[in-house]
Amino acid sequence: MSDIADRVRKIVVEHLNVDADKVTEKASFIDDLGADSLDQVELVMAFEEEFSVEIPDDAAESIQKFGDAVSFLEKAVK
Amino acid sequence: MFDLSGKRALVTGASGGIGRAIAEKLAEAGATVGLSGTRVNVLEEVASGISGDTHILPCNLSDKDSVDALIPSAVEAMGGLDILVNNAGITRDNIFMRMKDEEWDDVIAVNLTAAFRLSRAAVKVMMKQRYGRIIGITSVVGVTGNPGQGNYAASKAGLIGMSKAIAQEVASRNVTVNTIAPGFIASAMTDELNEKQRDGILATIPTGRLGTADEVAAGAVFLASDEASYVTGQTMHINGGMAMI
Numbered sequence: 001m002s003d004i005a006d007r008v009r010k011i012v013v014e015h016l017n018v019d020a021d022k023v024t025e026k027a028s029f030i031d032d033l034g035a036d037s038l039d040q041v042e043l044v045m046a047f048e049e050e051f052s053v054e055i056p057d058d059a060a061e062s063i064q065k066f067g068d069a070v071s072f073l074e075k076a077v078k
Numbered sequence: 079m080f081d082l083s084g085k086r087a088l089v090t091g092a093s094g095g096i097g098r099a100i101a102e103k104l105a106e107a108g109a110t111v112g113l114s115g116t117r118v119n120v121l122e123e124v125a126s127g128i129s130g131d132t133h134i135l136p137c138n139l140s141d142k143d144s145v146d147a148l149i150p151s152a153v154e155a156m157g158g159l160d161i162l163v164n165n166a167g168i169t170r171d172n173i174f175m176r177m178k179d180e181e182w183d184d185v186i187a188v189n190l191t192a193a194f195r196l197s198r199a200a201v202k203v204m205m206k207q208r209y210g211r212i213i214g215i216t217s218v219v220g221v222t223g224n225p226g227q228g229n230y231a232a233s234k235a236g237l238i239g240m241s242k243a244i245a246q247e248v249a250s251r252n253v254t255v256n257t258i259a260p261g262f263i264a265s266a267m268t269d270e271l272n273e274k275q276r277d278g279i280l281a282t283i284p285t286g287r288l289g290t291a292d293e294v295a296a297g298a299v300f301l302a303s304d305e306a307s308y309v310t311g312q313t314m315h316i317n318g319g320m321a322m323i
Contacts, residue, residue, distance in 0.1 A: 038205075038247060038248070038250070038251070041205075042205065042206075045202070045205075045206060
């Protein structure tokens with residue numbers, strides 16, 4: 001797992017108060033990790049802050065799973 | 079009474095009667111206040127009457143870019159934002175059948191769309207810090223209607239509905255969203271009424287007098303306070319009893 005994935009996982013674990021081993025690539029924030037739509041917006045804001053990137057609204061909407069966030073950020077951070 | 083020390087507040091329309099009183103009362107309670115409006119000289123005069131920390135943040139609410147820049151500049155000037163008071167409002171009265179598109183659009187743009195854009199930006203800041211107060215100054219007219227004010231009444235009713243929606247979205251993040259609906263408040267506008275008009279208005283007000291801007295500002299101080307943490311999505315009517323809703 002990349003460093004980015006670890007950092008994303010840490011944010012998710014802290015924000016949603018879930019076990020790290022539940023945060024798998026295919027885990028959906030809403031369906032599997034108990035997030036509501038507001039949590040999802042907050043996660044995106046937290047990612048923006050952690051990685052100093054701007055995530056546009058349409059990209060934010062496509063980030064549904066942990067893996068989506070990691071792959072988006074791996075591209076964006078480069 | 080209510081302590082707002084360390085809180086940072088932004089008041090739009092701070093050069094007007096009610097906005098000015100709100101800015102003064104928030105500052106009196108200890109808040110740092112950002113004064114926004116279009117007339118910089120009046121804002122400077124308001125600031126000079128406030129002993130606390132103030133920042134002048136000019137903004138033309140009918141200009142989209144100017145609106146979008148306001149919250150970021152307030153955050154930068156004050157180091158954050160805890161309280162937003164969407165107070166600015168305009169009227170373009172006309173009998174509904176004769177109301178021009180521009181009269182409708184201007185009022186909706188300033189009274190409702192600007193409040194939407196400012197609240198959207200503010201909510202983001204407030205959610206992150208897990209604390210915030212958004213207060214919209216609506217009007218009794220937004221609830222009761224008033225002939226000649228179809229556009230204004232719509233904008234003020236819109237503000238109430240919008241506030242209730244935001245209130246539900248962000249309540250869990252310790253951000254409250256409320257509105258204040260003043261009735262007839264003594265102002266430059268009411269000074270211009272003739273005696274007959276004045277008597278006609280007073281006959282509808284059980285208290286038998288116009289309200290003061292300070293009486294509206296007192297409501298804003300309460301809603302901005304920590305003590306009001308369980309009050310959200312509400313409209314506080316400050317109208318001398320002219321409408322009991």
